[in-house]
Amino acid sequence: MQERVAIVGSGLGGFVAYATLRHGGLAPAEIAVFGDDPDPAGAWRPRAEAIRQRLMRSESDGHCYPTSFPGLAAREAGRRRDLAPLLLSVCDRYRPTVAAFLGHVDELRERSRWDESFRHARIARVTAVEGGFDLHGLGVFRHVVIAPGHPGLAMPADLEGDPRAVHAYQPHRYARRVAVVGAGMAAATEWLNALEAGSEVVSVRRREPARRPLNVDRTLFSKRGLAGFHTTPSSERAALLRELSEPSYPPGRAWDEPLERAARECRFRVEAESNGADQVICATGFRRGYEHDPLLLQLVAEHELETAERWIVLAPDAAVPALTDASRTLSLAGVPAQWAYPAADTLVGMKYVARRFLRRVVRCPTP
């Protein structure tokens, strides 16, 4: 059987696309996955370990299965013969453990026969050719989804080279006096981690963090909000995406109480600078924009793709309009797909892209 679909990137975005394509009826022999780590959670796992993440932030759809139901909540309820996970799920309060999530990735990896399609190769160039896309000499594929992941960790320029500085997503212990730069979910997690480790914590931030359950408004997860989003002019859409990417973490006593207690004990305070800290943890997320990803940068330059600020302009289904037609598809998944789906960097967003990519693949059978 001829491979006709390629997934560039073997992280969770690529894995979700693979599971969806398999669910849609494609055999492993029809799909090639290119990446440098056969473990789909290979990039995500050390980051979660670094910030000591125990629970997933996402809700019940935070899994890699191709269908929304049954998700982790329903499966846990069935396994434990306990309705509690389902009840928590309908209240948007179900948060599976990281261990449970990783277990599910391993299980799905085996069941979907991911390893049969995996090819150890980093794709540095994707070129549109007659009948599809050439992947850096490794073959021509009619349908390609690029799921490159985040283009590296973001470190504040003034802390580059500072021996005290470590990124939150890099392995680290906690010193006696810790400054945490940032105000998002990773920063909030690190405040609590460091306090729990007995450190004195200084939160270094330029603005008060937003408190919201999810980064993106819930209506933007479905057609209801997306219909308006997709018709928004480029400049407004870019502004909205910038706003949505502002750091935030969920409201709730689980976050506030430890901080208030630590503040009363003079172990937690907010400052504008990190002076005097033994260790500076940069919870500053990832680099943003296609320019930081060599593959995407090449793609834009070589094919003169339309861009808006740091985003590649995409169709509502995350396909690259200039390179997609009835006979071939080039889609982006993960964070570069935010132009089509603001929450594209979440598992739900990855599924959004994967399902639409599948639709295009199915409509365009191999000649």
Added chain:
Amino acid sequence: MSYTLRGRLESRLAPALLPLAAALVLAPLLHVWWPIELVGLMVGVGVLLDVTVYHRRLPYQPGWLALPLGLLELGVTMGLALLLGLNAPLTPALILFGAGWLLAQVLGHALLPFLRLTYAEDGGELGRAGMALSTLAAAAVLVVGGTAWTIRPPTIHLAAGVHQGPLVLDRPQRLVGEPGAVVRGGIIVTSDDVHVRDLTIFGGEHGIEVRDSESVVLERVRIGGATLDGISARRSSVRISDCRIDSPRTAGAQGIDISFALAVPPSKVERCRVTGGAEGIVSHLATVLIRDNDVSGTSLRGIAVTEMSMGEVDENRVRDAVGVAIFCGDYSHCMITDNAVSGTMPDPSGNPTRNGFGILSYFGSVATIGGNDTNVAAFINGRFEPR
């Protein structure tokens, strides 16, 4: 989930096809229209709320909200059913509504997201199939509900004042009394699907006489001054509720008599107050449910299930009966539970089978009993079994 308006409507209408199909099966089986009317009302209320309230007020609808919204829809639907006089019995109506709601939840939260990958992202829209299913459901509800509505029996209102009887109801209809409406000389029912409500009937041989009719509903009727039975039903299936009957204590006068009705659906008597009569409520050769009634001052028996009847006598209060309060006789099978019996007196005749018994099983009858706070007795192969 964040529904689009189309998604809400499709997710509402497509699952409605199954309850509608169930109603279409139930209605001819039970010879009643209410299942179809109720499903139509359910869907109509849901669609109206979807369009006017939910879509505007709920840009995002968490899963748990389905329960309070379901209760709201239940309240509105049942309220409208009462207001429109749908004649739907409460418990079956609640079961039908609950089953329809549950089915919609299972479909919306499990089956549709399982079958349709983009269900949630599409805001509940079901694509081309959804459009077709919704159109079919909407059309079916409109056509069937409309038909049910247009051919439903006419409603006749009796104005306040005295109307000379006997009134003969020989075709399906609803006879509703305005406050102060009195029929003198009785009512005779000889047709199926007759509903008599809110009337006072005075005089006549029988207050209401029902013959060879099914799906007859007698609701909130007051009967007095009849020389024989307050309500006499023969070869008929009746549902009597919230009635008030004063009967003479003469021989042959019963408060409510349901007889020769084993071949028709069961009858039901509930929440009635029967005073006097030889027997307060009696069945001969019939299947009956007698529940939550007050019967007092009878001269022969308070409640009697007799002559090969099958009956449930449940949670009634029988006071001051002469001879026997609750009687299961002549090869009948009775379930007699949780009744309160008081003041039963021995019959002055000295008949040993009428010695002031709370419950009597007589002549080959089997009475299953439990929760009755009274004395019991059995004669001539009558027997008791515990609940």
